Amino acid sequence: MARFLKYQFESQEAWETVKATISESREMPDGETSTAITVGTVVELGNLIATPAVMDENDPMVEVTPAVYETAYSVDILWNDDEEEGFAAYRIYCDPSTKAHTFYGMDELYEQEYNNQA
Amino acid sequence: MSILDKATLHLPMGAAYKSGSVWMSKPLTDDGYFAYTRDSAATRITDCGEVSNVSGNVPRPSYTNGIPGLLIEDTKTNLITNSVNLNGSFTNAGSTSSQNSAPSPEGKINAVTIGCSDSNAHYYTIVSTANAGVQHVFSCWYKGTAGETVRMRSLNSGTGAVDGSKLITFTGEWQREYISFVPGTNYSYAYIVDRRTGVGTATSFQVYGAQIEFGSAPSSFIKTTGSTATRARDSFRITGNRALPYIGGSQGTIYFYVYYKNNGGSYQQFMYYTDASASQSYMFVNPSRYIQTNLNLGTMQSNVQLVDGSFNKIAVKYMPGKQQMYINGQSVASATYGSILNHANIDLGSYAGSSEFGGMEFIEYAHFDQVLSNEEMISLTTL
Numbered sequence: 001m002a003r004f005l006k007y008q009f010e011s012q013e014a015w016e017t018v019k020a021t022i023s024e025s026r027e028m029p030d031g032e033t034s035t036a037i038t039v040g041t042v043v044e045l046g047n048l049i050a051t052p053a054v055m056d057e058n059d060p061m062v063e064v065t066p067a068v069y070e071t072a073y074s075v076d077i078l079w080n081d082d083e084e085e086g087f088a089a090y091r092i093y094c095d096p097s098t099k100a101h102t103f104y105g106m107d108e109l110y111e112q113e114y115n116n117q118a
Numbered sequence: 119m120s121i122l123d124k125a126t127l128h129l130p131m132g133a134a135y136k137s138g139s140v141w142m143s144k145p146l147t148d149d150g151y152f153a154y155t156r157d158s159a160a161t162r163i164t165d166c167g168e169v170s171n172v173s174g175n176v177p178r179p180s181y182t183n184g185i186p187g188l189l190i191e192d193t194k195t196n197l198i199t200n201s202v203n204l205n206g207s208f209t210n211a212g213s214t215s216s217q218n219s220a221p222s223p224e225g226k227i228n229a230v231t232i233g234c235s236d237s238n239a240h241y242y243t244i245v246s247t248a249n250a251g252v253q254h255v256f257s258c259w260y261k262g263t264a265g266e267t268v269r270m271r272s273l274n275s276g277t278g279a280v281d282g283s284k285l286i287t288f289t290g291e292w293q294r295e296y297i298s299f300v301p302g303t304n305y306s307y308a309y310i311v312d313r314r315t316g317v318g319t320a321t322s323f324q325v326y327g328a329q330i331e332f333g334s335a336p337s338s339f340i341k342t343t344g345s346t347a348t349r350a351r352d353s354f355r356i357t358g359n360r361a362l363p364y365i366g367g368s369q370g371t372i373y374f375y376v377y378y379k380n381n382g383g384s385y386q387q388f389m390y391y392t393d394a395s396a397s398q399s400y401m402f403v404n405p406s407r408y409i410q411t412n413l414n415l416g417t418m419q420s421n422v423q424l425v426d427g428s429f430n431k432i433a434v435k436y437m438p439g440k441q442q443m444y445i446n447g448q449s450v451a452s453a454t455y456g457s458i459l460n461h462a463n464i465d466l467g468s469y470a471g472s473s474e475f476g477g478m479e480f481i482e483y484a485h486f487d488q489v490l491s492n493e494e495m496i497s498l499t500t501l
Contacts, residue, residue, distance in 0.1 A: 002157060002174075024472075036472035041157050041193055041350040046248055053305070055244070063305065069248070078157045078350060097344075101195070104340050104347045105159025105174060 002040075003079040004109040006099070007090040008072040015044070015073050022084050039084055041103065045074040048100050078103045093117045121498050125484040126364040131375070132186050135177040140188065140354070144484075149360055152464070155471070157350035161339045162189060167292075169223045169327065169339055178352070180338065180479060185429070187377045187479025188354065189338060190467025195348040196340035197254075197330045198243060203228050204328055208310065212239035222326040223259055223292045232311060234268075235321040239313045245272075245306040245330060253382075256282070256308045257296035257336035262323030264290030269318045271309040272299035281306075285317055292326070296336045334382040335426075335477065353471025354480075355464065359394050362462035364485060369437035369458065371490045372401075373498055375482035380407055380426040386476035390465035399459050400469075401434065403476060409443065409450075416441035416453025429481075431499040435489045442492075447500035449492070 009015040019042075023035045047069040056062035077087075094100075096111045103109075122128055128144040129152070135141065139151040154177045162180035164170045172178050179186040200207045202224075203217045214233035222229035232241055245254065256272060265288065272282045282297030299306065310325055311318065327339045340349045372389060380386070386403040399414040407423040415436060420443055424430055433444045438458050443451040466483065468475045490498065 034469070034473055036470065038470070038472050041348065043193070043195060043348045049246070049248075053244075067247070076348070078348075080157065099345050101346045101348065102342075103158040104342075104349045105171070106157075 001081065002109065003081075003083055003113065004103060004106050005077055005079065005083060005087070005113060006092050006094060006110070007075045007077065007087065008092045009075065009090055010072060012046070012073045015075055018086060018090065021086055039081075040077050040079040043076045043101060043103075045076060045101055047071065048074050074100070076101050076103070078106060078109075121490065121494050122484055124486055124488065124490075125373075126487045127361070127483070127485040129480070129483040131482050132179065133188075135179070137173070137175045140177050145364065152466070153353075153355050153357070155353045158348065160189075160349045161341065167223070168225045171341075174350075178338070182377050182479060183429075185377070185481055187481040189479055190352045190354050190475065191337050191349070192381075192468070192475035193348060193351045194331045194333070194337045194340065195346055196342050197246070197346050198328050199342050199344055199346060201328050201340065201342040202326065204230050204325070208241055208243045208328070210241055212236040212313075213241045213311065215241060220324045222324075224326070229261070229324045229326045231322065231324050233322050234311050234313055234318075237313055239311065240309050241311050242307045242309045243328070243330075245301050245308055247301065247303060247305055249332070250301050250303045252332055253298060253300050253334055254330055255296055255298045255333050255336050256328075256330045257294060258310055258328045259292050259294050259326040260286060260288065260323060261292045261325075262288035262290075262320045264288055266320035266323070267318050268311045268320045268323065269309070269313070269315050270295055270297055271312045271315065272297060272306055273309070273312075274299075274302045274304055274306040283315075288320065288323065294327075294336070298334045335379055351471070351475065352467065354466045354468075355471055357463050359462040361464050362394070362460070364487070365391060365461040365464065367460065367487055369487070369489050370461075371433060371435040371486040371488065371495070373431070373433040373482075373484040373486070374480070375429070375431050377429050377479040377481065378403065378424045378426070379477035379479075380424075381475070381477040383474065383476070385469070385474040386478075387465075387469050387474040388467055388476040388478045388480075390469055391459070391461040392463045392465075393459040394462050397459055399461060401432075402474070409445065411441070411443070411453075413455065414457070414459050416455040418443050418451035418453045420445055420450040422448065422450050429501060431501055433490075433495055433499050435495060437489050442495070444495045444499045447496050449495070
C-alpha cells in the first residue's frame with residue numbers, strides 16, 4: 001500500500017546521501033549518467049520559507065524584508081509500497097492543514113500517517 | 119483488409135481501460151494489455167473539452183482537437199496555491215477580480231472574472247527566489263471577447279532573469295496560454311494581465327487554472343488548494359518478457375500515431391523495447407525535434423523536424439542490415455545496421471516509466487512481426 005511521508009534533513013548534502021540508497025543510475029548514449037527513482041515519487045521541497053518576505057505596500061516590486069528560509073532540507077515522498085530502510089529517522093509530521101506541499105488527490109493518505117504516527 | 123489487420127499488437131484510438139491497465143484490440147488474449155500506474159490523481163481533457171479529475175492509477179485519454187491520446191507525463195509540481203480560482207494567490211493592482219463568477223473549463227462556476235479598465239492594471243503572483251536559474255513555465259486558461267487582447271507576462275526586478283511575454287488574442291472560447299521564463303535571484307512576478315506595457319484592449323475577461331511548474335511547456339493542469347501539489351508520473355509498460363510472442367524475432371515494423379508537444383528534454387523517449395537481457399532498442403525526439411533511433415535500430419535521425427503541437431504518424435521497419443523510418447507519409451531516414459534484438463518488453467512514453475519522458479499523447483500504436491512494403495508504410499503513416 002502506498003504511503004505519503006514527509007522528511008527533513010539537516011542539509012541538502014545529507015539528503016543526497018540518503019537519496020543515493022534508492023537511486024538507480026544508467027549511462028546515456030551521450031555519456032551522461034541518468035538517475036531515476038522507481039520506489040516512489042520524490043519531491044525535493046528544499047529550504048522552505050519560514051517567514052515570507054514583506055513587500056512595500058505601495059510598490060510590490062520593492063522588498064522591505066526578505067524571506068527567511070528554514071535551514072533544514074525538506075523532501076516529500078509518495079512511496080509505492082512501504083518506506084525504504086534508513087528513512088524513518090528523518091520523518092516529520094506537520095499539521096495536515098498547514099503543510100506546504102501535497103500530492104494531488106492524496107491528502108487523506110498523509111492525514112492517515114499524521115493521525116497514526118508512532 | 120486494413121494494414122493494421124496484419125499487426126501482432128494493436129493499441130487502437132480510444133482503447134478500453136480500467137485502473138491499472140489499457141487493453142489492446144490485438145491480441146485478444148488475457149495478456150493483451152499494457153500495465154499502467156500513476157501514484158497520484160491527475161486531470162485530463164474530456165471529449166467535451168472539459169478539465170476532469172482522474173484518480174490515481176487510472177489511465178488518461180485526453181482530447182486534443184477532438185482526438186483522444188493517452189497522456190504519459192513526468193512528475194510535475196504546480197507552485198501556485200489555490201490554482202483553480204486563484205483566491206489569495208494572485209494580487210490586484212488597479213484591477214479587480216471576482217472569484218467563482220462564471221463557468222470554467224471544469225463545467226463549474228469557479229472561473230475568475232478580471233476587470234482591468236485602468237491603463238496601469240496588473241494582476242500578478244510572486245515567484246519564489248528558491249529556484250533561480252531554473253526554467254519555469256506559467257500557464258492559465260483565458261476566455262474573453264473574440265479579437266480583444268491582453269498581455270501575459272513575467273518580470274524580474276533583478277539580474278540574471280529571462281522574462282517571458284505574450285500578447286494573447288481571445289478566440290471567444292476557453293484557451294490555455296503559456297509563457298516560459300527563468301527567474302533570477304530577485305523576485306519574479308507572473309502576470310495574468312499587465313496593461314502597463316501599453317498594449318491589450320480587453321477590460322474584462324475570465325481566467326481559470328493557473329499553473330507555474332518547472333520546464334518549458336505546460337503539463338496537464340494540477341489543482342491545488344492551500345499548498346503546492348505534485349502530480350506523479352505515468353508509467354505505461356509491458357514487462358516480464360510478456361511481449362516476446364508479439365514483438366520478438368529479427369524483423370518487424372513499429373507504428374505510432376501521436377500528438378507531439380516539445381518539452382525541451384534531451385531524450386524525449388516515446389518507444390523503448392528491451393530484450394530478455396535488458397538490451398535496448400529505442401526512439402526519441404531530440405531537443406531540435408528530430409526523431410532519432412539508437413544503435414539497435416540503426417542510429418537513424420529523421421531529416422524532418424516534428425512541429426511542436428502537431429499530430430504525427432511515425433513508423434520504423436527493421437530487419438538485419440536494413441532499417442527505414444517514415445513520418446507522415448514520407449521516408450525520412452534509413453540505415454544498414456546488422457544486428458536486431460529479440461525484443462520482449464515495451465515502455466511507451468518514457469524510459470522504464472521513470473525518466474526521459476517524451477512530450478507525446480499516444481493516439482494509436484501497433485507492432486507488426488513483418489517488414490511492411492514501402493507502399494504500406496506510406497499508406498500507414500499518411501495523416
